[in-house]
Amino acid sequence: MKVKIVNQSKHPLPEYATPYSAGMDLRANIDAPVTLKPLQRALIPTGIHIQLPEGYEAQIRPRSGLAIKHGISLVNTPGTIDADYRGEIRVIMVNLSAEDFVVNDGERICQMVIAQHSHAEWEEVGELDETERGAGGFGHTGKK
Secondary structure (H helix, E strand, O other): OOOEEEEOOOOOOOOEOOOOOOOEEEEOOOOOOEEEOOOOEEEEEOOEEEEOOOOEEEEEEOOHHHHHHHOEEEOOOOEEEOOOOOOOOEEEEEEOOOOOEEEOOOOEEEEEEEEEOOOOOOOOOOOOOOOOOOOOOOOOOOOO
């Protein structure tokens, strides 16, 4: 699939790290380092603008390496970029660790997965079909 992209950053286009990668890393595009104190969040620009085809979204997800090594995540994960959005992709990072974390220009801060989606058409009914699970929620299936 071809996706139109405008790269207003100082960095190369996002790319897949391996042939089987689902996501590609996005980089911070900042003029000066940003220090995230514990539990602090910041909106980090990437300089990337995309035009997705109708029926697709870009999902913005945390990087596992930043999460395990530094306690860095994203506040709204996965974040969704809709096909009609044309603005810059900016990432809401959060520091969940007890130590300061410095985001540097060019640092890989998240991954982006392009995914197809459908629009639902509601069919209003009086009741839903029964299932074995029923209304069982959080932890309902238990440990086996």
